[in-house]
Every structure is written in C-alpha cells, then in structure tokens.
Amino acid sequence: MKNINKIIIYTLIIVLALSLSVSARPQNFSPEFFRELADVVNEKPEIEVPDYEILELDNGMRFYLAQDKSLPIFEIRGYIDGGKINESKNNAGITSLMTEIMLLATENYGESELSVFKEVNALSLNLGTASDRISISGNSLNTESSELISLLAEVLRRPKFEGNHFERTVKEYQQLYRQQFYDDSALLNMHFFKNIYGAHPYGYNYNYNLILDFLDQVDSEQVNNFYQNVINPEDIVIAISGDFEVESIEKKLRNNFSNWKNSKDNLSKNYVNIDPEIHQKIIVVNKADATQANMRMGYNFYTSKYPKRIPFMMGNRIFGSGSFNSRLMESLRSDKGYVYGINAQTRYHDYGGAYFINLSLEPEKALAGMEAVKDEMLKIQNREKPFKEEELFENINYYNAVFPKAYQHQIDVLDEIVYQKEFYNHSDNYLNNFVKQYNGLEVEEVQRIFAEDLYPEILFTVIVGPKEKILPQFKEAGVEVEVIDN
Amino acid sequence: MKKLKQKFFIKKEKLFLLFMCILSLTIFITLTAAAAEIELEQPEYQSFKLGNGLQVMVFPDHSIPLLRYSIYYNVGSIDEKEGQTGISHFLEHLMFLGTENLPEGEIDDLISSVGGQLNAATSFDYTYYYHEVPSSMLELVMALESDRMQNLRFNKEEINREREVIKQERRMRTENNIFSRGFEEIKAEAFPDSYLEHNVIGWLEDINNISKAELKNYYQRYYSPNNALIVVSGDVEAEAVKNLAQKYYADYQSENIVRKYFELPEQNEEKTHKVHLQTNVPYALQLYKIPPADNLEVAALEIFIDILANNQSSRLKEKLQKEEGIILDSGAFMYPLRTESFALVYFIPSNQNVVEQAQQAFDRELQKVFAEGITTQEFEMVKKQYQKSLIFSQRNIYSAASNYALSTLRFNKTDLIAEKIDYINSLSKEEVVQIAQKYFNQNQRTKGYILPKNKGGAQQ
Known part of the structure; x- marks a missing residue:
C-alpha cells in the first residue's frame, strides 16, 4: 500500500512538475496569439477642468488662477495677442529681436544683474514669437513665486532697448541669419514659406534677406517704438497654476501690473493672398555640399477657424502622422526604403495657413519620392485605397490613450482653456468637446473631408540639395524645374 | 522689484548702520544657503531578478491609465569592433521588421491598434526599446518583447532595404548638419583607435558592409536575459509584472558575455x-x-x-x-x-x-x-x-x-x-x-x- 501511495505521489509530482514547466515556457507565439492580447477599446477620456478664478485689472490684463498643491512649484503660461503678423516688409524679424532684448535687460537690472537674479532664484522665463501671438512661459519653486512675478513685470513693462546688449544682440542676429544660408532645413523653410505666404508678414519672417536688411539699419528707438505699440496690458492673458494662496498672488499681480497703461495704435491685419503662379512649380535650391535632397511639397491652406479641422486632422494622421503605420511611412519607408521619416503637417494661422509634406532622401531619388507622395494622395482622393475603419479606429484609440497624458498637469489644461476661450471664444469644456467630436467620427466622413481638401494637382515643391545629382532625373522625365543657386 | 533687487545686490551708498545690517544679513543668508541641502524625494519602486539574470524594476504611478514598458540591453556602439561600427543601431532597426512568429509591420500594427506607441534608441553604451500603452496592455508588450528577444527574423532583402533607410538617417542627422558633421570628425581625431572613435550611427562604409551573419551573431551574443533590464513605470502593479516576467522570460537561457577591455589611450599632450x-x-x-x-x-x-x-x-x-x-x-x-x-x-x-x-x-x-x-x-x-x-x-x-x-x-x-x-x-x-x-x-x-x-x- 505504501508503495502504491509512493507511486501516486511521485506521479502527481511529475505531472505537477511538467505542468509547471509547461506554464513557465513562453507561449506559442503567433499573430493570432498577439491579436488576442491586443483586443482593447480605450475609454473616452474625461479631462478635469480645474477650478480657476479670473483676475481682470482695469487696464484689461487678465489672469486665470488655479491652485495645485501637489508639488511646491509655481508655473505661468500666457499670450500677448499679436506676433509676427504686426511686422512689415521694412521691419521683418523685429518681433523676435524685441522679445530677445526684453529678456536681457530692464530699466532696473543690467544684463548681468538680470541673469544673476534669475539664476539665484532658479527662475525660468521665456517669450516665444509665433505668427499671431507671443507666448509667455515661466516657472519657479513656490518659495520664489514673488520673484517670478516681479521678473515678469520687469520683462514685460520695463525692458531696456538702449545699450551694449542691444548692439551685441543685433550683431549676433546678423550672424545667425547669415548662417541660415548654409543650413539645408533653413533654406527649405525660406524658399517654401516666402513663396506660400508671399508679400505677407508670415512670409517676411522666412525671408532672411529682408531680415538682414532690417538688421543692417535697426536702432534701439525703432524697437522701443514697436514695443510700445504691440506690448500692452489689454492684449495680455496669463494662466497661473501651482502651490500658492489666491489672495496673496492677486495682491502681487495688482501691485506689479495695475498701473500699467495701454498705449497702442490700431494695427491692420490682412489675409494671405494665394499666388496661383506657384501651383505645380518645382524649385531646386542648389546646395552643392549636401548629400541628401531635403524636400517640402504643399500649398496654402485654411485659417485657424477651419470648421472641418478635426476630421481633417484624423484623416491626416492616417495619411501622414509620421508613425510607422501611416500611409506615407508604409509606402516610402517600409516598402521602398527611400526615407528615414516622412510626415504631413497642417499649419494654421489666423490669416492663412499651409499644408505640406516633409521628406528627405538620396538626391537621385527626389523625383521618385515626389511621385510616391502624389501617388498616395491620389489613391485616397480617387478612392483606389480609401481609409479603412480600422485605420480610423487606431487613431481614435491612440488619441483616447494619450490625451490624459498630454493633459496630465493642471497648467497644460489651464493653458489650453485660456487660449481657446480668449482667442477663439470656446468654452471651458473645449477639450472634452474635442474628445467627443473625434470619437464621433465615421470613416466615410473622414475620407470625404480629407479627400475634398487634398490638392495633389497644385503641389508646390522646394528641393534643397546638390543640383548635379537632382536635375538629371527631372530632365529625363521632361519635368520643368527652376534652379536657384545658393 | 527694487526691494527684491536689494535682496541680492548690495548698494554702495548705504549708511554705515545699514551696511552693518546688510552685512549681518548677508552672512546669515550665506550660512543659510550653505546649510541648505539638496533633498531627494525617491519614487517608490520594486525590483527583482529572474534565475536567468533578467533584472526587472517597477515604478507604480496610477495618476493616468498608461504605462511605459522599456527594455534596456547593455550593448551600444562602444561594444562594436572595427569594421562593424553602427551594428548596434542597425540591429535596433531590424527589431521592428518582424520575428519568426510575426510578419513585417505587425509589431507596429499591434501597438497602434491598442492606441499605443513604440520606439527605440541606441546610445554609446546601451540600446533600449519602449512601448507606451494603455495599462491593460501589459501582457501584450511583455509578450512582444519576449518574442523579439529570442526569435528575431533575419531576411536578407529586408536587411538591405533597411540599410538604405539607415544611410538616409545618417545623411539627415550627421552629414547634412554642420555641427554634427564636424563633431564626428573631431571626436574621431580625439579618440583614435578607441571605442569612442566612431559615432553611434557608424561609418558609412561599415553600414554598407555589415552582413546578415554579423547582425545575427551580434543579436545572439547580446540580446540575452542576463544582459537586459526591464523597467515598467506608470499604472502598473509589481506583482503583475513579476508573474508575466516569469511566464514570458524565465525559460530563456543566459549567455556568457565576454566584453572587450575598455580603456582610452593615454593622452599626454594637447x-x-x-x-x-x-x-x-x-x-x-x-x-x-x-x-x-x-x-x-x-x-x-x-x-x-x-x-x-x-x-x-x-x-x-x-x-x-x-x-x-x-x-x-x-x-x-x-x-x-x-x-x-x-x-x-x-x-x-x-x-x-x-x-x-x-x-x-x-x-x-x-x-x-x-x-x-x-x-x-x-x-x-x-x-x-x-x-x-x-x-x-x-x-x-x-x-x-x-x-x-x-x-x-x-x-x-x-x-x-x-x-x-x-x-x-x-x-x-x-x-x-x-x-x-x-x-x-x-x-x-x-x-x-x-x-x-x-x-x-x-x-x-
């Protein structure tokens, strides 16, 4: 009996050992196995709108204040309405120069003193110059929130434009812009956007020759006058998030900004004129030492108020998000091995936008690359390869997964609310409405809207690279190109 | 603001008494500042090691329903030998092409279908792959990386096509950027005949010549559990990672990795x-x-x-x-x-x-x-x-x-x-x-x- 028991026990041990061993071994991997694991539909995210208070000063300057005591930090984001749009042909580049100088020295602080003040207190403050607005961003530990507000007031209200720092910065800018003629990406920007935007401030900003002309004659008085015109409290809105007491911060903001007066002129703003002359045009900018063809293909596009922006965005993600399974990457990288990366972008501004595709490849393959891009556009447009439901699902599923991360921090949510409310009259619930809209899209709708606004027949193309290697393929194909010798 | 300015800049035209006060204050501030120590708030984490040497670290943070799954291999461009510069990075590209069990493109499709993203990077001394996915997809990414660790497919045609992609990456990142191009040459002069002579992407000639056999050999040599570290952070529990690590990696054998001797040549003059x-x-x-x-x-x-x-x-x-x-x-x-x-x-x-x-x-x-x-x-x-x-x-x-x-x-x-x-x-x-x-x-x-x-x- 004992022997039988032993046999049973040993048998059980062996069976158990085998089953343990089997379960410890990797699964029989197969596409089906992985697909089963990958069966998930992400929940529609809900972005929490922070409780905020608005402080509006008599001069029109507005602050959105929202406490967040999770960490001992203090953050600001903000906007000054009016950016490069306020420039003219004669002062191209003045906005960037002005913001650079604003951060360097003030009436109360010399250049070196201001640097030390920032670094002793570990303050970060930046101004970013965009087409329609100047952005403000800064942060500090909560113990230095007063110093950050004081610094902001110094920079916005009391910049000093006269002095050595001005002369030196102008010289530095001249060198910076001269260097653009040696950089293939900068050359691509210049020749693409100065043609797309033409005689419009958006275009002047990519015309490095215009900017250099301006820098040759600019003086501090001219920049100061521009500053007086474009930096005014009524055009400024600031979001503040962090570990602070509202009453105390409001007091500091009032102390620093209440007595700042508006002094602006009315500045006229115009829409971009579309130049049909550039449609289908190909420009080769010769850069003899380049070993690649750096290319951009595109056309003028809608303003920031484009009503079909969300379905177009989802269509463009399927077409050219830059991820491995987007149409352009699958065709030009995975199938053909032409490119390392390729993407399609929309650039919306208040007075005219642009849509374009970026790629770089071996110079001898420039024409083949162009044709492959057009081919992919046509396949969508003529429905030879319409968008599939699973492609839209993947992109919606992706957005639902990453949205909570993009708005994980309160300052990011507050920043978006401020921007959308102040400049586009959207509600506090803008982000959740956005989520609702892209989740409600149908593939047919996305296909139709994207195809309607895809214009492969008018693509304007700029190629920067060595003309000796680029031109023969176009000549052989009988395709006309304009050559610019850099 | 002027008040604040006084906090850090001593004005010359102060009365003696005020000077003394400020001096005392300055000394106080200096002492306080010198005494102020940097403090570190350590994140909570757990770590463990499988019998085959695979190390795992888990950093839970449940603030959003996402996790990042990273696998680091202790191999990079410093481990490469002459004539094979860029092979670590080349192999990183191949890791996206498919395995014996998954056709080309399927890894991307699977991760995209769950709303995730994946990428990789090669450095001088390590290579890492990461997935950022909804937290319910932990098993998917652990299984995918387990498959890639042992079953990578080496197809000559695919390798040659990827070679062209890498060459274009080299043109874009190194050759057509003035600083990168100059820096590559200067660093090679600074550290000749050493593991720092070449950049991660490798010399063009080597990229052209690296063979399928060399890539496979490199993979088998370095992509083993005892040369890897898994790091999972985000909306995840350590116990779940432990169970899945056991399930998907415990049976893999460790490898005996012999590394070359790393020493930079002595430099005695500028x-x-x-x-x-x-x-x-x-x-x-x-x-x-x-x-x-x-x-x-x-x-x-x-x-x-x-x-x-x-x-x-x-x-x-x-x-x-x-x-x-x-x-x-x-x-x-x-x-x-x-x-x-x-x-x-x-x-x-x-x-x-x-x-x-x-x-x-x-x-x-x-x-x-x-x-x-x-x-x-x-x-x-x-x-x-x-x-x-x-x-x-x-x-x-x-x-x-x-x-x-x-x-x-x-x-x-x-x-x-x-x-x-x-x-x-x-x-x-x-x-x-x-x-x-x-x-x-x-x-x-x-x-x-x-x-x-x-x-x-x-x-x-």
Whole structure:
C-alpha cells in the first residue's frame, strides 16, 4: 500500500512538475496569439477642468488662477495677442529681436544683474514669437513665486532697448541669419514659406534677406517704438497654476501690473493672398555640399477657424502622422526604403495657413519620392485605397490613450482653456468637446473631408540639395524645374 | 522689484548702520544657503531578478491609465569592433521588421491598434526599446518583447532595404548638419583607435558592409536575459509584472558575455584638429576625458561646466560674449557612460577672424577659475537649479524611472542618484575646482575647430 501511495505521489509530482514547466515556457507565439492580447477599446477620456478664478485689472490684463498643491512649484503660461503678423516688409524679424532684448535687460537690472537674479532664484522665463501671438512661459519653486512675478513685470513693462546688449544682440542676429544660408532645413523653410505666404508678414519672417536688411539699419528707438505699440496690458492673458494662496498672488499681480497703461495704435491685419503662379512649380535650391535632397511639397491652406479641422486632422494622421503605420511611412519607408521619416503637417494661422509634406532622401531619388507622395494622395482622393475603419479606429484609440497624458498637469489644461476661450471664444469644456467630436467620427466622413481638401494637382515643391545629382532625373522625365543657386 | 533687487545686490551708498545690517544679513543668508541641502524625494519602486539574470524594476504611478514598458540591453556602439561600427543601431532597426512568429509591420500594427506607441534608441553604451500603452496592455508588450528577444527574423532583402533607410538617417542627422558633421570628425581625431572613435550611427562604409551573419551573431551574443533590464513605470502593479516576467522570460537561457577591455589611450599632450566646411559661423570645441558615470566626481564636473559655460551668468557668457563680444554663445555637455568617456565644452566665435582670440580668451577664463576658484553664489545657484529640477522631475515617473534604470544597467547600483546627492551636499566649492582641474587639463585636451571653407562674407 505504501508503495502504491509512493507511486501516486511521485506521479502527481511529475505531472505537477511538467505542468509547471509547461506554464513557465513562453507561449506559442503567433499573430493570432498577439491579436488576442491586443483586443482593447480605450475609454473616452474625461479631462478635469480645474477650478480657476479670473483676475481682470482695469487696464484689461487678465489672469486665470488655479491652485495645485501637489508639488511646491509655481508655473505661468500666457499670450500677448499679436506676433509676427504686426511686422512689415521694412521691419521683418523685429518681433523676435524685441522679445530677445526684453529678456536681457530692464530699466532696473543690467544684463548681468538680470541673469544673476534669475539664476539665484532658479527662475525660468521665456517669450516665444509665433505668427499671431507671443507666448509667455515661466516657472519657479513656490518659495520664489514673488520673484517670478516681479521678473515678469520687469520683462514685460520695463525692458531696456538702449545699450551694449542691444548692439551685441543685433550683431549676433546678423550672424545667425547669415548662417541660415548654409543650413539645408533653413533654406527649405525660406524658399517654401516666402513663396506660400508671399508679400505677407508670415512670409517676411522666412525671408532672411529682408531680415538682414532690417538688421543692417535697426536702432534701439525703432524697437522701443514697436514695443510700445504691440506690448500692452489689454492684449495680455496669463494662466497661473501651482502651490500658492489666491489672495496673496492677486495682491502681487495688482501691485506689479495695475498701473500699467495701454498705449497702442490700431494695427491692420490682412489675409494671405494665394499666388496661383506657384501651383505645380518645382524649385531646386542648389546646395552643392549636401548629400541628401531635403524636400517640402504643399500649398496654402485654411485659417485657424477651419470648421472641418478635426476630421481633417484624423484623416491626416492616417495619411501622414509620421508613425510607422501611416500611409506615407508604409509606402516610402517600409516598402521602398527611400526615407528615414516622412510626415504631413497642417499649419494654421489666423490669416492663412499651409499644408505640406516633409521628406528627405538620396538626391537621385527626389523625383521618385515626389511621385510616391502624389501617388498616395491620389489613391485616397480617387478612392483606389480609401481609409479603412480600422485605420480610423487606431487613431481614435491612440488619441483616447494619450490625451490624459498630454493633459496630465493642471497648467497644460489651464493653458489650453485660456487660449481657446480668449482667442477663439470656446468654452471651458473645449477639450472634452474635442474628445467627443473625434470619437464621433465615421470613416466615410473622414475620407470625404480629407479627400475634398487634398490638392495633389497644385503641389508646390522646394528641393534643397546638390543640383548635379537632382536635375538629371527631372530632365529625363521632361519635368520643368527652376534652379536657384545658393 | 527694487526691494527684491536689494535682496541680492548690495548698494554702495548705504549708511554705515545699514551696511552693518546688510552685512549681518548677508552672512546669515550665506550660512543659510550653505546649510541648505539638496533633498531627494525617491519614487517608490520594486525590483527583482529572474534565475536567468533578467533584472526587472517597477515604478507604480496610477495618476493616468498608461504605462511605459522599456527594455534596456547593455550593448551600444562602444561594444562594436572595427569594421562593424553602427551594428548596434542597425540591429535596433531590424527589431521592428518582424520575428519568426510575426510578419513585417505587425509589431507596429499591434501597438497602434491598442492606441499605443513604440520606439527605440541606441546610445554609446546601451540600446533600449519602449512601448507606451494603455495599462491593460501589459501582457501584450511583455509578450512582444519576449518574442523579439529570442526569435528575431533575419531576411536578407529586408536587411538591405533597411540599410538604405539607415544611410538616409545618417545623411539627415550627421552629414547634412554642420555641427554634427564636424563633431564626428573631431571626436574621431580625439579618440583614435578607441571605442569612442566612431559615432553611434557608424561609418558609412561599415553600414554598407555589415552582413546578415554579423547582425545575427551580434543579436545572439547580446540580446540575452542576463544582459537586459526591464523597467515598467506608470499604472502598473509589481506583482503583475513579476508573474508575466516569469511566464514570458524565465525559460530563456543566459549567455556568457565576454566584453572587450575598455580603456582610452593615454593622452599626454594637447591635440588640435581643424575641419573646413560650408559654414559662415565657426565653432570651437574642447574635448576632455572624464571618468565612468559611477565616479561621483562626474557630479562635480557637471556643476563646473554650468558655472563655466552653460548658465546665463556663466564665466564664458559674461566675459567672452557680453563683455568682449567675441563669441555668440557657449555651452558644455557631459557624456557619462559605463566606461571612461568625454566632456565637450564649446563656444561659437563671432566670426572666423576672432577664432584664435576667442580661444585665448577661453584659456584665460579657464585658468582664472582654476586660480581664483568659483564664488559661493555661483555654487549655490547651480545647487538651487538642481534642487528645482529634482522637484519638477517628480511630475514624470517615466523620466525618474529611466535615471534609476541607467545606473542599475551600467553598474547595478540603484542608489547612485542618492549617492550623488549626498556627495554634492558634502562637496565644497574648492573641491569642485580641484576636480575640474584634474580632468580639464590642457595636456589631455583636444581642440577642434569647424571653420568656413571659403573665405568671404555670407551669401545673401
């Protein structure tokens, strides 16, 4: 009996050992196995709108204040309405120069003193110059929130434009812009956007020759006058998030900004004129030492108020998000091995936008690359390869997964609310409405809207690279190109 | 604001009494500042090791329903041999093409279908792959990486097509960027016949010649469990990771990895190398040898380079840029690795006519810091900035986790960051300068210049 028991026990041990061993071994991997694991539909995210208070000063300057005591930090984001749009042909580049100088020295602080003040207190403050607005961003530990507000007031209200720092910065800018003629990406920007935007401030900003002309004659008085015109409290809105007491911060903001007066002129703003002359045009900018063809293909596009922006965005993600399974990457990288990366972008501004595709490849393959891009556009447009439901699902599923991360921090949510409310009259619930809209899209709708606004027949193309290697393929194909010798 | 200004700048025209008050206050502030220690709020994590040597670290943070799954392999460009430069990076590309069990493109499709994203990076001393996915997809990414660790497919046609993609990446990132192109050549001159001679992407000739057999051999040699570290951060529980690690990785065999001997050649005299390229602006680079990343003196060097070149109020920016106007900018980077490595200090002379003058001014400033030391204010500024960055980094569990991962992967030291902070807290400003003097020695320096090929003004 004992022997039988032993046999049973040993048998059980062996069976158990085998089953343990089997379960410890990797699964029989197969596409089906992985697909089963990958069966998930992400929940529609809900972005929490922070409780905020608005402080509006008599001069029109507005602050959105929202406490967040999770960490001992203090953050600001903000906007000054009016950016490069306020420039003219004669002062191209003045906005960037002005913001650079604003951060360097003030009436109360010399250049070196201001640097030390920032670094002793570990303050970060930046101004970013965009087409329609100047952005403000800064942060500090909560113990230095007063110093950050004081610094902001110094920079916005009391910049000093006269002095050595001005002369030196102008010289530095001249060198910076001269260097653009040696950089293939900068050359691509210049020749693409100065043609797309033409005689419009958006275009002047990519015309490095215009900017250099301006820098040759600019003086501090001219920049100061521009500053007086474009930096005014009524055009400024600031979001503040962090570990602070509202009453105390409001007091500091009032102390620093209440007595700042508006002094602006009315500045006229115009829409971009579309130049049909550039449609289908190909420009080769010769850069003899380049070993690649750096290319951009595109056309003028809608303003920031484009009503079909969300379905177009989802269509463009399927077409050219830059991820491995987007149409352009699958065709030009995975199938053909032409490119390392390729993407399609929309650039919306208040007075005219642009849509374009970026790629770089071996110079001898420039024409083949162009044709492959057009081919992919046509396949969508003529429905030879319409968008599939699973492609839209993947992109919606992706957005639902990453949205909570993009708005994980309160300052990011507050920043978006401020921007959308102040400049586009959207509600506090803008982000959740956005989520609702892209989740409600149908593939047919996305296909139709994207195809309607895809214009492969008018693509304007700029190629920067060595003309000796680029031109023969176009000549052989009988395709006309304009050559610019850099 | 004027009040605040008084907090840090002593006005000359003060009465004696006020002067005494301020003096007392200054002493108080100095003492307080000197006593202020950097504090580290460590993230909670668990780590364990499988029997085959695979290490796993888990950093839970349930604030959003996402997780990041990273797998680090302890292999990078420093491990490559002559004629095979770029093979670590080449292999990284192949890892996306498919396995014996998954056709090409399927890995991307699977991750995209769940709303995730994946990517990879190759460094000098490690290669890592990551997935950012909804937290319910933990098993999917663990199974996918398990499959890639053992069953990668090597198809000649696919390898050759990917070779073209890599060559284009090289054109884009290195050949057509003035600084990268010049830096590649100068670094090769600084560290000839060593593991630092080539960049991660490798020499073009080697990329052209690396064979399928070499890639497979490299994969089998280095992509083993005992040469890997899994780091999972975000909305995840350690127990779930432990169970799945057992299920998907425990049966893989460890490999005997024999590494080459890493030592940089001794340098006893200064070297200079000039590269002439199509540029308007010249660049001046200074390369110095630094110790491995677990040598705490690296922390002192990091403090020093901020004071010398990175801060807005740094010595180079104050003297050479703001005062003399002979440079456009300055900066410095450390590249700490598991082996000896290098620091790069650079400045951009205002134009090609002042390159020599700027170099002499740089040398003078460096010698001046060595002779006169750094100020308490400079030292405290850097420490304050470091404390701030530690607090802000608590907002992102992924980046906090990656810091711990690298010190574990390289040295099996999870507490290196805490050690570093203790070290900085005990460091004096005099020691910072002594350590800098030891490594930023003129005889061990390579000066590199990227200069305009053609004389004459800029084209407009």
